[in-house]
Amino acid sequence: MQDMKIAVLGGTGLIGSQVVKLLHAHETVSLSPSNGVDLLTGEGLDAGLKGADVVVNLTNSPTFDEASPAFFRTTMDNMLAAATREGVGHAVVLSIVGVDQVPDLAYYRAKVLQEDILKAGPVPYSIVRVTQFYEFVNAILSWTTDGDTVRLPATPVQPMASADVAVAVASVAAGTPLHGTRNYAGPEVFTLDELGRIALSAQGDPREVVVDPTAGMFAAVKGDVLTGPAGSILSATTFREWLALTS
Template sequence: MKFAVFGGTGLIGSQVVEQLNAAGHEAVSHSKSTGADLVEGTGVEEAMADADVVINLTNSPTFDDASLAFFRASMDNLLAAAQKAGVRHIVILSIVGVDQVPQLDYYRAKTLQENILESGPVPYSIVRATQFMEFMEATMSWTTEGDAVHLPSTPIQPIAAKDVAAAVVDVAVGAPLQGIRNVAGPDVYPLDELGRITLQARPDGRTVVNDEEAGLFAVVQGDVLTAGDDAHIAPTHYTDWLG
């Protein structure tokens, strides 16, 4: 099968391309640097030539309300080009619980991306993943004050990027779901406890302070960012990943 992977040089995209090619498929990475600009719509149809499946892993450069315009333009252009090129399946990557956190502009933008795909003319699949293990360091840096990391106790179910990529590949090589597949890591932690585990394994002089009003995840209510019983559970544990 031939795959056109938009955003194929990123954390997930590069591994998706590698895994697909290793499995004997033909996966080609596309981005602005290769002449395919989803937001402007230039070079997109050409990038899809002869592709059986399109995987869209592009991401907004900002997490504010400008991300809404990014996903609206990129998805409109993607769907128009895919329909014209005769693409049989589009796959996007989203977030578990994304539609349950409307307080966050970026989550509303990702929900918009899902809605546009669902109402479009091309068969589709949505892979929703829990929070990436690779983003924990950045999450802590956002709320660091001096030698204290302020984190709420929001339940988080971290998943390794390699497991997310494998889930995207598994869905992309199959028939369109016409729906959502949730994927998650095997363990749930309060975010502040996850920070303590991280700094115990990789000490840098900081300590974690519980602060229910700190950072991006403070607005999250309950356990909406953790997976339900229908989720596919990935094999990598956070403590093993840290090692």
């Protein structure tokens, strides 16, 4: 599909900046507070979405706690209201594989709320669910580091590179509305502790990973719900390939 105007909310972030570059064949605009668009207040939204065929929402809550549902409710209500006023024909949101299977995490409940608001809204929609990003592995390790020890649960994960996430989002944004959800996952399944050991080894980091089923936010995850379900589209970049490219 050619000659579309695509507005990317959060277009300066990790995923958004890559999506904007990938959609260069279209008229693509990056919307963020830096150019006068505030999704929390609605300021600048109508002007930003004027003439847009597609709006892609890649904004994220500034916190992962009980405040996150209010962020997603306000920002989604503002986005859908503006999109309706401006006649936008397709709204795309980035979400998380298995997000509805982890009720003990406030942030995951908030993302489910975001999905539900989109589904119930008046704009034809697509939900792109992806697995964890390789880029977040070091942050996950830092959350549960105690001296020279990193404690991680043996939670199965199927992470992917942010570049592959951006490709998925851009592909959906340039297409027709899914009126549903599409799942994307990385090419390999690891336990989280195994992923941590691979990352530390590649970086020459002497910290030791110890399995602790109570450690960190992923302790709330039961079973393999964070791995790609049947029918998921698998990305190509392996974790070791990504480490080699980024180290």
